[in-house]
Every structure is written in C-alpha cells, then in structure tokens.
Amino acid sequence: QLVESGGGVVQPGRSLRLSCAASGFNFNNYDIHWVRQAPGKGLEWVALIWYDGNTKYYADSVRARFTISRDNSKNTVYLQMDSLRAEDTAIYYCARQNDAWGAFDYWGQGTLVTVSS
C-alpha cells in the first residue's frame, strides 16, 4: 500500500513537501516514482528514485525545482517542491516500479496540490 500526504493550497513561488508512505512490502527493494495529473488532463511522469536513494531522475518541467528523496528507515519517499507555479497544480501520485515488469504495479490514491494566489 502507498499513501500520499502533504497536498494543499499554496501560493506561487512557495514550497510544499509531499510524502509517500509505504507498507506491506519490502520498501528497500523498490524504485519509487512520482506521477502527476493536472485537473482534467493526462498523466505526467515527474521523478524517480532508486531503491537505495543514490540515483534520481526528473522530468524537464520540474528539474531544479523539485527534489525527490527517501528514508528507508521510515518506508517513506518525499517530493520537495520549490518555486511552485500554477502549472504544477495537479494530483500527485506515488507509484512503485515492478522491476520485473518495468511498469508501475502499485499506486497511491494521490494528493492534490493547488498552486494559486
């Protein structure tokens, strides 16, 4: 199970940190992604962190503004979002990568981030 939290309403230019808490599987063995979906729009891949936290990747649209991290002792992945823009408004999902499949096999329920003045 994956449970996101930390969403809310934030002004442009401000920061927000999302959390993704995992349970029911060996969290230390899995890469975790963040995927977002703007209201009424499609899915957009945001970021990836490897199982050990040593390698991270970002979409061009968020690179240098967002930072993904994880605390394997807490079974939690974080997404630090800085310099937020209106276009970052979306539901943010965390998703587990199944390495045997190369696909996302479990998703959280999502947390809504609204960037508005």
Place this chain on the structure above:
Amino acid sequence: QSALTQPASVSGSPGQSITISCTGTSSDVGSNNLVSWYQQYPGRAPKVMIYEVSKRPSGVSNRFSGSKSGNTAALTISGLQAEDEADYYCCSYASNTTLRVFGGGTKLTVL
C-alpha cells in the same frame, strides 16, 4: 520529451473490439520493450493492464492485449464490456534523462 500520441477518444459497442494506438519515437517506444498500458476510472488511481508491450498481470482479463511495431504500440480490447469504459494511457521508457513518458490518454466509450 514530448508526450506519446494517442487518439483522444475511441468508442465501440458491447462485444466489439477496439484498438488504441500510441505513437512515439525511436528514443522511446521504438527503442525498447518497456511499454505499458494503464486503465483509469474517474477519481481513481491508474491500474496497469499491460506491461512489456504485451504481457498481462495476473487478474487482468485476456480480452486485453498489447502489441508494438516500430515506434507505435497498440492496446486492443476485445469483447467490449460496459466496465471497460475508462481512460487509457500508454507509457514508455525513454532513453534520455526523462526516463518515462506517457501518452496523452484515450477516453474509451462503450456505446
């Protein structure tokens, strides 16, 4: 990295078959077999229906099948049922710094 191209909508009658295409480039769809398809109902998280182009996770109906030719992948749903009405997204590994790219999504309507 541009999104993969999917038709905005497709429709079919119960019992019919439909195919949703997903067109990318030689840097994503055409470069690997890590193409997956997701089904999403309104207000719900996506669910994987196909992985590695054509493989089905346990529990997914065999009415769902996937294929790929060159830079275009496809999802076929046979024997359409009312419960198949949802949004469908393709996703591919991308061989650049943006590791994953999604299609724009296709809304399937069962008439």
